[in-house]
Amino acid sequence: MDTKADIFYRELPKVELHAHLNGSVSFKTMEKLISRKPHLNIEHSMTAIRSGQQRTLEECFQVFKVVHQLVNTEEDILMVAKDVINEFAEDGVKYLELRSTPREETKTGLTKRRYIETVLEAIRQCQNEGVDIDVRFLVAVDRRNGSDVAMETVKLAEEFMLSTDGLVVGLDLSGDPTVGHGRDLLPALHRAKSSGLKLALHLSEKLFQVPSQLEESELLLSLPPDRIGHGTFLHPNMGGAQRLVDQVVKHNIPLELCLTSNIKGQTVSCYSKHHFQYWYQLGHPSVICTDDKGVFCTDLSQEYQLAASTFGLSHEDVWKLSVQAVDCTFAPDHVKHRLKRRWEDFKPHVLR
Template sequence: MDNDVDKFYRELPKVELHAHLNGSVSFQTMEKLIARKKHLGIERSMTAIRNDQRRTLDECFQVFKVIHQLVDTEEDILMVAKDVIREFADDGVRYLELRSTPREEKNTGLTKTKYVETILEAIQQCKNEGVDIDVRFLVAVDRRNGTEVAIETVKLAEEFMLTTDGLVVGVDLSGDPTVGHGRDLFPALEKAKNGGLKLALHLSEVPSQLEESELLLNLPPDRIGHGTFLHPEVGGSQILVDKVVKNNIPLELCLTSNVVGQTVPCYSKHHFQYWYHLGHPSVICTDDKGVFCTDLSHEYQLAASTFGLSHEAIWKLSQEAIDCTFAPETLKQQLKQKWNELRPHVCQ
């Protein structure tokens, strides 16, 4: 983790909208998990990628497989989720949308329903313990698992949306972008949208997905994860950009993740600049703070230093992220009030 982050970025109230639970597990929590499961022979270096390292997307997904071996019981999930929530709160994040794919583990008796219930229990426990953060949950559809599993996952999300008093707000489409095709998942995503769930879709994460991106933009999604290759300067198309702009779909942008994962050559060429100059809603996020050894304060400072953004511009970016959340309108207003109250202290 970068300890050279300026006080302004640490104290800045922040919104995190693209955080995969298992990818957000910190060094400290990993140490606890590894100590619990010494028989697996997993070392800390196998669960994270430093900023000065470059990895292919495939290598990044291999890291997740290792983490999944360490997180396979209700007890693990509860600890991991609570630690992740507390760490985001400690970093000044005041609203968080976590996402994770429901998993079952026959060896430990973990079911997909229990998986989600345990994460929701962690959210509730943190709230009861007075952790200063509002947390919501997105149920993730892993694209490699195909149509049938996607529909099952959406049904699970719908059940939880109706029974959790607003904690489950939407569905995320994620997983290895080189596997499967959006057309196979379209029926499940359409079902989710028609059922009142919000959609946050990983889109154009790798090149040559023009057809899939155009298809999924027809839903349309409520937010886009990455959107790295949407615009024409990097092999996308003006048609895709026009659809995104017409529907005013916010983008979740993750600088370190994209550079370390080699979908973007360097920070100065990150597509944040394209969308920001267009005046399009763009939210800075971490993606996987544990795997990529970062946090949201660092990502904001990185954006500021790379693209020459003032404290005023960064504050505006942070505050405008509230409108991109899947929170109910009443909570959005409360968050805006909180930002207004904190502004004199942070921007002194």
Template sequence: MMDFFQNVPKIELHAHLNGSLSNRTLLELGAMKYGKDNPGPSNDECFYRITNGQNLTLKECFQKFKYAHDLTDQPETLRYATRAVIQDFAADNVVYLELRTTPKKTVHMSKKQYLTTVLETIRTAQNEIPSITVKLLPSIDRSKGLQEAEENVSLVIELCQEYPDIIKGMDLSGAPFGTRFSDFGNILKKAQAHRLKMALHCGEFEDDDEIQAMLEFGTDRIGHGTFIKGVNLQNAKKRGIPFECCLTSNVKCSTASSYEEHHFKKLWEEGFAVCICTDDFGVFDTSLTQELRTCSEIFGLTTQDILRLQENTIRYTYANDEEKHKLTEIFNNFRKTMKID
């Protein structure tokens, strides 16, 4: 069974760049920035708590990213980090990846330089790591306010002209506390007007009105969806909006009490559009292979189910028709090789 989970082709639709830095990559980045004898800040209590497998609150989880942000604040380390993340996903036999990151202004880079560095690294990786197709969903961190959101959307629209094959949508994420989705609606509509898809973090906390507003706005996919219930849940199903389920992330952030109680079970059994994602594999010490294995062990999914789950995910990607056809061929070839009807 382990060989199957490792070898099955995989599609990852919800992965944050800075949350997907392995411990090895973090150490390498620390050595690059601070020198081998002093590999960077080492007193981040949240970082050590989370890598030691302790459950955290959602607020505490977001604190972990400060460590990764510090190590990717210049073009050289950001380029190294982006390539390392792509390599790690490819090594896990991920054949299609939609990566997310928020454009950041640092003392070493403008927001445009930040995003261009990530985009150029992705473009280079397409030739150097041909086994994986990578797209980018630039993010809005809602905790940073409306001006930052406006800047990010304008920048993304500008860069879409140069990177239309890579930028396929936008993400709304970040700590939701103290913000309202309705404040971001008009800004996001500008992105929609340029044919950018919406992958919104939705239902990460209990707020039926906000969830309803996101559904009515027209999100193309639902990030997490942990607390979507009742009428909102049925409306999501009626509209066929895919849920991006991140099992380990939700359990370790305590938004799901256990794997057994995770909402993926209900979504899968009741025929919702749903896919499995890692969210932040570096933060939560997981992989897409491990997440699929968990689906089998906890929810009883067979190898046929796992393969069908991944094949269904092709439809939820923001890939073009030619890319979707190639992904379908990859899975057809895997079926033939494994002699799975």
């Protein structure tokens, strides 16, 4: 990205709302992690999906397992989180909501509590170092771990929401969509919502192949969530159902859309068939995101540029998408107002 047209996307102030911490580890940071742990015999090809490569969704989850082997101490987490935050800031992201599942590692003494505390410490250190980005954290529930662990995670998230002066703003539901059923997680999700945590739920990532998947989407939409991750197969054009779309529209639930992730993960066949177009033409709140910028070898500027070139968006259209994303954040209203003032300050310089 070095032409005048490309520079627009770098200078564009951006909001990133769907970024998994461990999936966002860059090549540069991965080199540092690999050099620390040569005994693992991990190569870069095992941690990223490069240009022209594709993996099934199941294979993508195997990549994350490899990354987890490299990030298993407090020291690793602190370095990774700070690097990820700095890289988003360098890409022009002014507001970031990171998400990650708290993990415990008996070999290194890492606990779930210390995991969250270390990510929050990285956010504070970046703030104190003057990094030009506002960062918040979503505690993630991995659906593969079942209902008991989900409830335990929600309780941790509640505690940190109340004790971190607005750094922890919500709960993410993610993990392999083919494992378990959302109904088992409803008690934990209801508790999170009633406590004041915002809900960002991965929803309809896989084609509806069995009735239970459609039922799960309807159940989770009934909460309703505050944002939807991917939502790939919600609408009828992708095998979903109109009643699902009606629910999303009725509750005005924003979608977090990750183009390259869906193409490389083979849930969408090509950029021109991405469901971004469906929701954009509907005028529904849709936020362009990266998902896992390290694993999928992308960044947010590139994702905006891909959306613009694929769907014929003007710079003004792209600017509106970026501004609209501010309203979809889980930040309190006074932060949203401050961000919008920053966007207005940037506008004459970026849209020149």
